[in-house]
Amino acid sequence: MLSSLGSAGGKSAKPSFVSYVTPEEIKSEKEPSRKEKHPDLLPGEVVFCSASTVLKYTQDDLSQRGVFGVLLCTNFRVSFVSDEAPTEEMLFKNKLYGENDIPLSCVDNIYGDKRKLITGGLVKNKYPSKMIIHCKDLRVFQFSLSFSKEEDAKKIFQGIVHHCLEPKSLRCLFAFSYCENTSYPGSYSYCREHLVSSRSLGFLLFPVYFIVPKNVSDEDLTKYQGKGLPMWCWSHHSGCALFKTASIPLVQEDNVPQTYMEKMLTAVAHNHLYSVKTEDLSDTLPTVQDILLSYNRFKQFFLIDNTTEFWMSDMKWFSSLDNCGWLDIIRQCLQKAVEVVESLEKENTNVLIMEEGGSDLCCVVSSLVQLMLDPYYRTLLGFQSLVQKEWVAGGHAFLDRSNHLHLKDKVESPVFLLFLECVWQLQQQHGPAFQFSETYLTVLSDSIHVPVFTTFLFNNDGHRDSLLRAESPHTQRSPLNCPTVWDWSVQFDCKAQDLFTNPLYTEKPKQDTSVRKSYRPRHLRQLSLPSSAFKTPPKKGFFKDEADNLKKILGVKRLSRWMLSPSSDSPQTSSSVREFYEAWQTKPLDYHGLLLPCLDGPSIRVWMQRYLRWIHDVQILGGGPVAMLSKVSEILGEVQELQRQLDRHGCTLTSNHKGARPRAKTAAAVIAARSSVRLSSSFPFVTSRNWSFKPAIPTSLLQSLMVTGMAGNLADREDDGGPESLV
Amino acid sequence: MARAVFSSPNAAAAANILVNFAVLHIATWSRKSQFNSALMCFRTAAASRESLKMEPLAVTLLPGEERVIDKDIMYICPFSGPVKGKVFITNYRLYFKSDPSVTLNVPLGAIGRVEKMGGASSRGENSYGLDITCKDMRNLRFALKQEGHSRRDIFDILFRYAFPLSHGLLLFAYLSQEKYEENGWSVYKPMEEFRRQGLPTDKWRITFINDNYELCDTYPTILVVPFKATEEDLRKVSTFRSRGRIPVLSWIHRENQAVICRCSQPLVGMSGKRNKDDERYLEVIREANGTAKLTIYDARPSVNAVANKATGGGYEGDDTYQNAELVFLDIHNIHVMRESLKKLKDIVYPNVEESHWLSSLESTHWLEHIKLVLSGAIQVADKISGGNSVVVHCSDGWDRTAQLTSLAMLMLDSHYRTLRGFQVLLEKEWISFGHKFASRIGHGDKNHADQDRSPIFVQFIDCVWQMTKQFPTAFEFNERLLMTILDHLFSCRFGTFLYNCESARDTNEVRSKTVSLWSLVNSDSTSYLNPFYTPESSRVLYPVASMRHLELWVTYYIRWNPRIRQQQQSPVEQRYMELLALRDEYLKKLEELQLTDSSPNSSHLSNSSASNAASPTQHINHLHTPF
Secondary structure, X not given: XXXXXXXXXXXXXOOOHHHHOOHHHHHHHHHHHHHOOOOOOOOOOOEEEEEEEEEEEOOOOOXXXXXXXXXXXXXXXXXXXXXXXXXXXXXXXXXXXXXOEEEHHHEEEEEOHHHOEEOOOOOOOOOOOEEEEEEOOOOEEEEEOOOOOHHHHHHHXXXXXXXXXXXXXXXXXXXXXXXXXXXXXXXXXXXXXXXXXXXXXXXXXXXXXXXXXXOOOHHHHHOOOOOOOOEEEEEOOOOOEEEEEEOOOOOOOOOHHHHHHXXXXXXXXXXXXXXXXXXXXXXXXXXXXXXXXXXXXXXHOOOOOOHHHHXXXXXXXXXXXXXXXXXXXXXXXXXXXXXXXXXXXXXXXXXXXXXXXXXXXXXXXXXXXXXXXXXXXXXXXXHHHHHHHHHHOOOOOHHHHHOOOXXXXXXXXXXXXXXHHHHHHHHHHOHHHOOEOHHHHHHHHHHOOOOOOHHHOOOOHHHHHHHHHXXXXXXXXXXXXXXOOOOHHHOOOHHHHHHHEOOOOOOOOOOOHHXXXXXXXOOOHHHHOOOOOOOOOOOOOOOOOHHXXXXXXXXXXXXXXXXXXXXXXXXXXXXXXXXXXXXXXHOOOOOOXXXXXXXXXXXXXXXXXXXXXXXXXXXXEOOOHHHHXXXXXXXXXXXXXXXXXXXXXXXXXXXXOOOOOOOOOHHHHHHHHHHHOOOEOOOOOOOOOOOOOOOOOOOOHHHHOOOOHHHHHHHOOOOOOOHHHOO | OOOOOOOOOOHXXXXXXXXXXXXXXXXXXXXXXXXXXXXXXXXXXXXHHHHHHHOOOOOOOOOOOOEEEEEEEEXXXXXXXXXXXEEEEEOOEEEEEOOOOOEEEEEHHHEEEEEEEOOOOOOOOOOOEEEEEEOOOOEEEEEOOOHHHOOHHHHHHHHHHHOHHHHOOOOHHHOOOOOOOOOHHHOOOHHHHHHHOOOOOOOEEEEOOOOOOOOOOOOOOOEEEEOOOOHHHHHHHHHHEHHHOOOEEEEEOOOOOOEEXXXXXXXXXXXOOOOHHHHHHHHHHHHXXXXXXXXXXXXXXXXXXXXXXXXXXXXXXXXXXXXXXXXXXXXXXXXXXXXXXXXXXXXXXXXXOOOOHHHHHHHHOHHHHHHHHHHHHHHHHHHHHOOOOEEEEOOOOOOHHHHHHHXXXXXXXXXXXXXXXXXXHHHHHHHHOOOOHHHHHHOOOOOOOOOOOOOHHHHHHHHHHHHHHHOOOOOOEOHHHHHHHHHHHHHOOOOOOOOOOHHHHHHOOHHHHOOOHHHHHHHOHHHHEOXXXXXXXXXXXXXXXXXXXXXXXXXXXXXXXXXXXXXXXXXXXXXXXXXXXXXXXXXXXXXHHHHHHOOHHHHHHHHHHHHOOOOOOOOOOHHHOOO
């Protein structure tokens, strides 16, 4: 049986789980399986405990209705298997876990009777009759254990609490047993492009993917003692560049940092006389603790286990939202990114962003800056390499920040989610500029909590490398191969993956570039990479003319090169950002050019798809943006079909058609969905097949409607203003 | 910056006006001379003719529109600072133009208030001038030179022409000479609409009892009432309903025969009067389709309903109306709505409130009121779908009642979601049933503080917009139609929204002397169509009335702010139209190829492509079948 493991080699057919578990595991599993159902286990997945006749409440609460089934806890998930016949296949099915499965790392909080928060370690011999599980992907499950055998109930409750809430070692994460038992094809190389292009440009490349100039000696580097080394992020076509660093002292006698930075600038900037603006992010942006605090308050609005409470809170929705501050944090990050963009684009200064550790908000801001300036990063492949470059290789401590291991001394914080939120804001303001869809971002945010992907399991490349090597079953040979999140086929089949592309996106129309380039500089990929071969004078910026640049080149003295940015609290900065935005806004919008977000109150919004998708009462049946997008996809499908027809006739189409040869394959999937299922605002996450079409009628309207002040007196008056009708 | 708020009239007429100016002028002059102000008119008209020679106007005047005064002025733009330019005032609009492309185009009807700002001795730059408050969510400030009473003439003229009814002048709708291919007055024919609904039936009949507005002066002439109720019954019931607005049918469900009836409050009073006729009348409505319990939706908060007893009104008590259940929908009155919109304006104009935007938005309560109106309508629609008849009223049954019945009808009946159907809905539930447009908007009236004014209709259009947002493929019309309706709600260019009720419209000969807004819309209907429209005839639309899904209609309320990108087309729409064009092009190409190839298998395709030449809004599904 096990021989198939060796021979399979590639990832041909998906192997059945039996082939990959040791004989004793098979034994322990088989016993319950005779009388109980269990989910299709993944390779390396082991059932820890289970209980039968568990009642899972359906989401419309109070009715206390539900379905009976088996609740299991494995080394990967908490899983509920209904006694009833399985429902129809979902279109958007995750291959790793189903709608009634919760990956262990996805469990956020567990509540017992009377909504008492359960914490690890305190569970003794008791168990609650009702268990509520809040998930990090915002699902809510409610189980009743009171119908199960006491022994089973106790075991499953303690098992779930133990495996979901208590500290564990990294090796216990499912990825390791999963990867040992799958033969995953070679590791994914993300930044081939960067490697190739930078190697030729006079940089040394460190094994953990960061770039320093060739002329920096090892002694220079060792003075940093592994901390706070400024890293090059991105070069603007004008020649200035963006760097990030962990906090370093800037003013110093015989300052090493500056020497290094000078060398770096010499290597990177086309014109190394440009000044350097430093931005200390910790001065102006919230801390990781603030971010966590705010998010924890924010997410509560969507973790609904009681519709009455939900409707009660509806009237105060806007102020609650305001008070939790989450949208404001998003706005601040975007604003900071716009400030940096302004420095690069308008002022043509180099920018060094810094922060203690250099791998949280630095990652957020630097990736947002690149997303705004460089259309490449708005493609599927580009976004992926941006995340790999800035976050994974950039050393964002995914493991600590998601705190999969429940260790007390680690600072948990949804920094990466915050970044995705910011991207979503940009995307919903400028839809056609992005090749990926909203669904892609939502799925990506869910995947953080699926402990299978190497992408999100480690604190940095070194950490990843050493652990994967150590955990490899074949110590002499290659390190353990784990999938990255980018291999979407691990989670979704092709049809579902089609929903990741945005039907509104069109590739940049190919034009006679030689003519166009001469008068309108473009943010082309080639231009944005540092190039020593690129000797022409700096390109005209979006807002600058040549004369300005010359003045700067001649006028700036080396001494004045280091500028500390003015405190961003000053109204000056925000008004300057506003002017910058307004100047940009008056230009015709180029989806393949610079993209700035509108930061006004009404423009920063809640990511409805992610946060409202599981809440039954607010599904718009037959509506939502998908109703419109699916029509676009439909026509796109027809156009593509016609193109194929024309191709068959040997007709060559001129390439200047937008939409010609689009890579989007969204059409098929959505059309398939339309035919069988009513679309709703939570498409594709929930299909509305089984739902009643009864509208949700807000309860308790009167109590919560407060009309205050002057309006209060007016409220008593009659509709007609005449004095006779006054009450 | 300021968009032209209306589309240009048909080009031929526009060209004519300049050529025929003198002729038209004489024509309008003769009409004006009926009024005392004739002398004044003559003077200003003469002045305008003079200036016309001097400087051509950048905007095309409407037929019947005349220039009254031009003046060099400083516009204090809240977004880009003071700009020098020239203001032109006609009998229809205020038009401002400056060299660096700042233009304002404000129909005088949209002006709510004109005030002098500063005095001759005021210090400070630009402190002397005019302050104009508009009904369409903006304020305008103009500064003039302080010497020589420079603002006197412009203030006087603006005041006269912006508020013609207060000065014995005619509203512009009566001066307009616009001609359109379509006659908008024929859009709504009550008999036709009732026939479409399947009326009369053996339970419901059409009555002409109100032919001379004797039963109720604020109702239309044609009413649908229970078959069993005699004309005498109707008269008796009318004595017990506020302003004689008896329960009449608004809409009937084709399958289950459940009906929406509308009326005003019963005149219960402090003593708790009863009226056997009214009780029996509601019983007859209930029996018409065998509804077990008739639901009466009182749009008001119960407190207000109780308070109304003091002024002779009230609500249907449980004990007196045996087979009825009463539900209060907690929607506040016109005064609350007016203050709410005022607060909203404060936080969005000229600048959008920066700190704590969401809390500020919440404190206006505007979306909260929208939520209540929508959820009330959902309840009505839900009851009807369930086969139960309902009666809807508020106090007088012309504000909240109109909102609820028309929104419920929009949810229930897909016909009202078409371009023509929506016009019928407005004509029927709002215009013919006496929503007091003249009082609520204050057309041509200088009394800006009038307590009767209230943005009830704006609120209704906002509710419709919320529905189109939630169901982007369910409506045949687009956002532009809603904006156009709101613009001409104020503009006084069309007769559609003038006067309080049908009897007043008859007296003032609105239909014969003015043009209907629907003439404009239906003569250029393609620009009001939603390309994503997918007809689904039998579907009931239930919007989600949760604050989570309600959003501020930014493109309307904040449209004067240049930071809000005014897109002619949404990117989604643009992409869709591009793809439609591409599809047509490919189909044509393919057809050509197949003609030359004349391959036998392709005949199917060339057939289908022929039908595709149709307009993009007619969606054709045949292409799904694999070739």
